[in-house]
Amino acid sequence: MTESLTEETTTDAAVDKELLEKLLLGRWAETRRVSRAVAADPQFHKVEGITKEDHRERVLKQLHGLVEAGAVQRAFPEEFGGQDAHGANIAAFEELVTADPSLQIKSGVQWGLFGAAVLHLGSEEHHARFLPGIMDLSVPGAFAMTEIGHGSDVASLGTTATYDPTTEEFVLNTPFPAATKRYLGNAAVDAKDAVVFAQLITPGEEEGQAPINRGVHAFYCHIRDEQGNPLPGVTIGDDGQKGGLNGVDNGQFTFDSIRIPRTYLLNRYGDVAADGTYTSSIESPGRRFFTMIGTLVQGRVSLTGAALAASKLGLIGAITYGNQRRQFNASSTTEEEVLMDYQLHQRRLIPRLATTLAASFAHEKLLTKLDDVFSGADDSDQNRQELETLAAAIKPIATWHALDTLQEAREACGGAGFMAENRFTSLRADLDIYVTFEGDNNVLLQLVAKRLLSDYAAEFKNADAGALSRYVATQAQSTVLHRFGLRRAFQSVQDTGDERRSANWFKQPDVQRDLLTDRVRQMVIDAAGELRSAAKKPAAEQAATFNEHQYEIIGAAKAHADLLLWEAFTEALEEIEDPGTKKVMTWLRDIYALSRIEETLDWYLINGRVSAQRAKTLSPYINRLVARVRPHAQDIVDAFGYTDEHIRMEVASGAERERQEEAIEHYRRLRASSSAPVDEKVLLKQKRSGS
Template identity: 35%
Template structure:
């Protein structure tokens, strides 16, 4: 409205406010930020009510939660009916560990939920189980994952029929609680650098497991300190030779090593176990350290899907090199990353639900002589929470896509899909868990002093979730894997190679994304244009393509003087930004697809609004990149900012329905300030009034 109504009279206030809303698509002027009198406040309330979408939470929830809703509700109902299995706020480490084991036993033996049966055949259902039990107690979610994803998954994915026949039933029933002993004191992310050894003794037909130095002690091993009876131990497979070296290193392999007696539970000879002690969070999981001194195991305890040793000590494998065997082994273990990404979204749903419900409830300040208004009516609060709510929805659809791809990969064993899932699981796990970790602190802050009360869960959720950024691959390392794959695909593009699934957009139109920005398009600022999925996706992909091309040039330049490793380190921050940009492009594309195929019209309209907020908020947060290359002109940047604020305002109007769609019962969210009704009454009763 430049040059028009620049000095409206007081009597024009109503007309001006109405015109601003009605003509938003033309000039994108935001709702006035300063509301000083009762008439203006009433206008805000009216304007907020007029465009509000009708959201049928049951329809939208059915669309989002899908066919695995029933098993999650069974889990919620079981634990709600068992007060003795609910984790109290104040509990010692040792008591928490025992409770966590009782929770898992109750889930499996009493509630009849058998997660191991879904690990291979129905992965989507398995990840739904993990999300649900993690909502009950995150320690329970991790302990479940250790037993079935890691220990059990290593047996069925890295072993052969003889291993499944021997161990499957015991793992399924919890008769064989086990560990996943990969990480060492000196080595975590660099798995190929592990130092534990497994030397074959052909005379005894056994492997000898040894910890050669303290740096090779297996560390942070879940289930080891108290409950585990077996461990899948990752070690260098050494075969005796007749040359001067004496042994041949065949690379890292996995071995089943008993660590405690099945009947007495006593630690077995040669195995030394110590408790890693109190942690920042997840103290229901008994992390321990394992050291092996000449522990002998039968040759059959080698998990031999990708490499085997015969009775006379000869090594055979269907894969020709150590690196290919290693890649195949790790490729079978990506389920842990898939589960963490999926579960992290579950944590984000809980935290946003608590923060938004409380922000709708809490009233503070307002115009003189008028009722106080909800703190979610403040633009600053909307700025904190509404893009976060949009991101929660975006991550939901992205991780559902990841789970679907993982399930198809397990069924088909398609090589292209295996490569795609490996990179996508690394990227989504890193991106989503980092975002959720930051979001938890923002949610705590958004709830003020009441967010600091342990009963309202933010501290517990934050501490328990924090390690998601580290295990199953440190996030910085995982993002480098994504960047390395992008560069590999970039190189193959110019050599006629094939692209993996998530690279289709670069295969199809990379040249267009790298061309000079259209000076006309750069100035388009209508609402229809900015809310067009093609503009949004093009902007995300343009940024990724620019980052990829520029980092490739930089790496070539620096490698001449610094070598490959030095050049990579010099460009590391650039590479991490590239990986995050690519993952954001995938997230947005999957959100757009989910909007388009949503069968219910009202739900589709709500999802479109949320998707637009996610896309434009991300573009605005990196607006400097787009401005630096003239992809977005100054007025268009301003229009993006204004529309982002207005979309946050519109999402606020349906925020209650959007969090209700997550369908989390009060006994799952638990926080008194997040109760659907009489929240303050629950809170005061908790402290004794």
């Protein structure tokens, strides 16, 4: 190796596009290819600028098209024509976003929420009775969980389902306006039936006792008659125009004492006998609730994948255009620069490319875990909890990243980026709601943080005295180092003035891992310390203390997600054997890691993890890394494997290159001709030097 210590050679870097495409398609490559072929069909493509009525009609028709294409059955049991294939189902479903996010979400409502609730919360009897109609779309349905007054806090829903033993029915009620079911896909126009979430109230166990609230349960419910009119007692509203996804008919339900048979309770985790006796396999009402809700994790997983697909489309558009579009003539040659040659443009797009890759690899792990749990291959309580925590960490990062990337891509294309024909604004508008539905991103991050805090607490509950004292010693040492800036000072001495040595430090995977891990760990320790001081105080004071640290606690959850993405990217690198591809992808992994560290560099400085001397070199080093990746950016986005039918952007069509070449050719010919105008500036210079 002739590679110097100070600067890597870049000559052998080259992306094997086919190999990278295969890696990115992942475990469900074949399913993704099949689903992409469906999404390439123009019948499924979004038409811009139509009314919501036309859009809704088009998307409903597309859903029937999906049924015909055999695209929606994968997750359902084999006995109903399905494949019991859960990971594959999500992978296929994600790919639909390139056709039209409304199509993705409406099919998600029908089969991923409404159908999945029957599948996961219902008994075999429910499956036999309801799944066939759900699967073939003869029964479109809504998933009636959210209420106007309660979104994230599902446990506090206001709708009630009170059991009446005299008729063996449940009576569903909307007791006050805030309990109106709202934002329900399929509700405004199409849903015939629905799964309704309500507080289950059963009679008191003994004569004269108050009724008992068993917590939120799911009920199958008919909503409209055969003619499409609301059934008696059901009032339906239309949510109307939205910021995006206008192909989905979101709407509202209120219930005025409607009665449903006892057997319509989806009773897998809790049942009511004819006499009103309640039974459940899970004794703790809290755990029972989280188990029921937990079956819906696949929504979060699929939004993550869809958000990444949309990010990829955005990057394809902006990077392709950035390689063709010319603007300004900085270097005084005859041709203007292509945008991708500007450092700022590289800085805007390449770290986002790196994050997209990191998140894609993390998503692949998430999907594998989902498949393990839902297929039964590894369906332990612990694995379910890990799946939920992982989804709660990655969904926020991926969905916010999609909005950020689509926006940066749109701005990087200037006015062209704003045209509907280039889809950035349309995708962004449709994906906007992804950051707050299926779990508000900030609420999910808070769940992750609470999990981190309780894991930390558990670690010490079971630790022996030796472990604890070793740990405390380490901590104390760390605090001492930090307090006196010794660790930092030590780095300074080593680093003074040597930017290259510093870069060599930052590019070591162990250093990156340590920095990212250390941050999560220390943030959790710090937060736990703050919370411990209130541990024995009344609940209201505990809550106040938690609230006073909410901002930093959520910061810890984000740091955890950063680490998860880094780990996934680093593991993926191990699968790459081609050295040229590995080199470019390693740079991108480094860009991901170092951008995250740059973003939170103040923390590393304050906590003595990075010296000021070393920190100073970080930004210039990232600048050099993005410049190194720049010649390969097009190959990477090409390796996403989308075809023109998926991309459908004028900016990515090659038209810009053609226009630029025509302009260059025009000026070349003009210069060669005798009629070329002389620039007045040139003339003035000649006159001045002549006089």
